[in-house]
Amino acid sequence: MPILRPLTFSPYTRSILQLRHTRLPALPRISPYTSAFTMTKRNSATGTNDANDVDMTAVDQGSKKPKICDDVFAYPKDEYTIECDFLKNSRFEILYMATRARAEVPRMLLEYVGANYSSATPVDWPAGKKETPFGLLPVLTHVKPNGEVFTVPEVPALTRYLGRLFGLTGKNFEEDAILDACFQSATDNILNVLLMEVWMKPDPKNKECIDTAFEKLVPIFDGFERYLAANGSNGYLLGEKTTFSDFPIYDWLEHFYKEYPENAKALVSETVRPSIYKLYKRFDSNPRIRAYIDGGRWEYRPASPMISLYSTGVIVSNWDEAFEFYNKKLGLKCVRNVEVGGDGGRYAEFVVNEQEKTRFTIYTSCKDTEIPKHNGGISFTVRSVKDTHDGLVKKGVSSKMGPTKMPWGEMAQVADPDGNVLTLNSGP
Template sequence: MTKRLSDPTLQASDVDMISTDAGASPKKTKVSHDTKEQVDAYTISSPFLKDSRFEILYMATRARAETPRLLLEFVGAKYTSAAPVDWPASKTDTPFGLLPLLTHLKPDGSVFTLSETASINRYLAGLFELDGETLEEKAIVDTCYQCANDNVLNTFMSEVWVKGDFNNKENLDKAFEKIQPFLDGVERYLVKNGSNGYFVGSKTTYADLEWYEWIDHFATSYEDRQESMCSETNRPALFKLYTRLKQNSRLKAYAEGGRWEFRPTEPLLSLYSTGVVTENWERSFEFYTKTCGMECVFNKESVMCGEGARYMEFVVNSQEKTKFTVFCFGKSPKPCAESGKANADISFTVRSVQETHDRLVKKGVEFKMPPTKVPWGYMAQFLDPDGNLLTINSATSFDSEA
């Protein structure tokens, strides 16, 4: 499972929320923003929310989970962004068999789970007071949010995404034409509030974050349409909302940090195997099967590493997922010859070998084998400080016919 942990240390003075008890909702208090010093700086003061942890389960993409992530980033909450490992088999673990799924781990040990994007956003907004103050303000926030979450989403789903070609000019022209009334509508709400970059008052709400995400998606994916859609001269109030949140220190750090692509903090999904290197694979085969009673589930020549090379996998029993491997170097061509003959050979499963390689290189890891195409996907290898060989493999099983 890939995870990304937000940085809870990025806190500043903005909102003071006090909980009456550990299980109660935070008490409403006055919200203020000091935009001269920081853009929408936000501090969690409630012990209940400070000690709460959240998890958003969704695929490693923006889509329906990005606004909940942005909301948690904005307030500086402790949360992880996780991707399911066994999907769709794990659908039964969710209320409706759908993602995203929010899990709220409360300080008292109780757990609350919630499905459906709109419900998740409204729940988080209620916890962190990112909503209107009055009934009318709440209604304005809700209608502006729903316009994006329903109308804009459905338009792009029907006109662009379900048709496969996301860059088809004719499809995009139809989609952007159809969303013009929605953009004009939210512009009017923003102008009515004084064109200050907020839908209500001078306070960020979940509707602000939803529209920020849509405009940011358009700006990064369809840059050529930005000027006519939302700019200083076209819908300037909406553009002000976008640029205001674009300057927010937490949202900026989140985007520049690579969003979900480079942030899980734990790059490894699971331990695939651990094993040894041998000089005589036949002797090792006899030892681990007949002497140790293990079952050999994979036994093939390793064409990548020269004549005589062999790779084998053993399990203690049929229920065992982690493999014990035995590898015999042959007359090894590069890159195998350069990877070193370590005494230990440990393999981890990752979602993307290339992305994990790039992230580890940034941390100073020197790879002996760069990301390389192999019959089962991709792999790369590096050494730990003691010279043990560590392998990362793409998250696919070995192809027995390869």
């Protein structure tokens, strides 16, 4: 018969069991472990301060009593001030594509607290995947005052990391569980509904698809409403303090009100789920958040609605002659050749090489879409101005200006059969 031994625990295990629902003490310092991953586009951080890492006790936002000037903040408790020297002297970088998507929540959080941060885009992607922890973006880099670099991948992890640093978390396990649930639902569940019901459909603007999506969003927003109502319907998930889970809820609503205004108003308004609406208005009136949105959001996306140059081109009179000139003599690759309107109208797009995003177009009008004739001016970068110019002249291309020295380098000009001037420039 086996001998029964009394159950014993190590001192460490006993200490864990004794915690039960008590609050864990704040960690005095950040973890000494740092990521080995770096981005080749960014120079290695070299700190000038040789002092050891300073106290990293999380900022208790709720205990601060900020000074309110001229009633700028509609919600005074949202005037966040960084009081910890460690965070004042820290720098952050969010590496992501030049779009909102998955990086907008951590960007907005850093704007809210007034942190020293920058948005960056990868120089060489997808080749740069191997230099990130999981081959995915976004990635957060925290450069500490002493020059130590800590890298965090994955949106939930990096957002929670920022939340803990800046005191935007709960005060116990139960509160943190609520925040985690709301954050997960806002970042994943809402996204999944939009992906399946709208963005992956043949026509993402189809009203029926959009209506179906918003019907499926109702249970999710009912959940947010219950948590907010349980907290007093004051616009906060916990007490009267902003938490990291508030940001994705606001970010979605801000997007909905702009892209699907009627559906958004039916989902959340002053009378429909009013507790969520208070959270929305609280963020929307925050001066830092407002300035961030109105100012163009980040340096890689100016306030202008234009994203990039799609194409530039010329109008031609003889389609066959022009097509042979640009395709055969200049050696441009045709990526689109379509009939426009009727009775002879044609449109074509060319690229210099497979990597070129900007298209060169030629267009000949038809009777229904007559366009005034004019000569355009297009500039190409070439490896050798003289060789390119002389080679085209040998093919019968008309020269307008031979290779000439300019302040920026060398240039020459030739003309197509319609007289459109094409400039040949030396590379930078």
